[in-house]
Amino acid sequence: MIIKYFAWIKDITNKEYDTINNDFPKDINDLKKYLTKIYPDLQKHLSKDILRFAINMEYVSENHNLNQNDEIAIFPPVSGG
């Protein structure tokens, strides 16, 4: 499983992505707990529900199961255009 970070999430994680090979989170809620543990500064943003999640490049708005080969992305509201 790969977890990609974008925009100011990267400023908190100080990296562009993490890979998890064992004991990967089984759903988005589980992933949020995992991220809170390794990146405590993410907690306030995760709890305010302002971040968007994508699984394999598709937005997910509700909790969703995760699989070993999934590419997860976490990012703030977009600002392109």
Add this chain to the structure above:
Amino acid sequence: MIIKYFAWIKDITNKEYDTINNDFPKDINDLKKYLTKIYPDLQKHLSKDILRFAINMEYVSENHNLNQNDEIAIFPPVSGG
């Protein structure tokens, strides 16, 4: 007074404009009679009220007085763009 013709009006008049130095029409209705006399093929179009008139490059929709130095234009509905 100059009377300018555009688009298919020119196909009827066979010229781009007429100038009238004496006895010029005193208003648009008068002008229509004048045109009917010299260009009989214009009559059916004038009577159907499909032509547009401009005096000194301003549209006129009602009858309107004319002056000696006016530039009158007569044309069909536009099709630019």
Add this chain to the structure above:
Amino acid sequence: MIKIQKKNFNIDKEIKYLKDKYSNVGAVNTFIGYVRDFNNNKDVKYLDLDVYKEMALKELSKIKNNAFKKWRLVDCLILHRYGRLKVNEKIVLVVCLSEHRKDSFEASKFIMDYLKKDAPLWKKEFYHNDSVWLENSN
């Protein structure tokens, strides 16, 4: 700016010429009209575009001024060609510059709508064997 000209134009150059004057412009909406190969159920060969040039300049200025009254525009160009235009050639260019995109979109549409309604320009379309003067529908 209003331009009524015979010659072709380069879209990038026309936009750049306007945009280079302003650093507060975030949005440019552009409309380009072209001669289509098929109209009135017939193959089109070319158009002859007649214009009442002085009045067209005046009418288009009026339309442009109305757009400035209705939206927050920074600048605006309306360019219309006349004379003989072949299939695929550009006929008209409208460019609206604004800070935010909504103004540029709406002004550009407004200008095209009124240009089609009021600007004294006429297309004569030539087909294989005949030709016809067009009229804009609403």
Add this chain to the structure above:
Amino acid sequence: MIKIQKKNFNIDKEIKYLKDKYSNVGAVNTFIGYVRDFNNNKDVKYLDLDVYKEMALKELSKIKNNAFKKWRLVDCLILHRYGRLKVNEKIVLVVCLSEHRKDSFEASKFIMDYLKKDAPLWKKEFYHNDSVWLENSN
């Protein structure tokens, strides 16, 4: 066509490349977004544009396909740049080709609205002393 690229583009060339394929196109609507010199009440120096490239390609394709379902379009280009962009540089280009103008105008607006809402791209704006990640408003 969807393009996500660092390098600048020439508006005329991008349009010509699309338009040259079709003789039935009468209308092209184009939107160009630029870096403005002033935002958030501060002088802007430049932007850094972050992108989730593979997903942006996918999202923009989806938006483009939705535009094709809603309007009669002949073709369409969405081009978005990323990386460092200075004031006055072009950020985004949308080009919609159709037979009649209404479709090109409405599709182009629709695409920009959804691009601003859903395309995974983020602007970090740099001022004299500080910088901030932006969020699009609605």
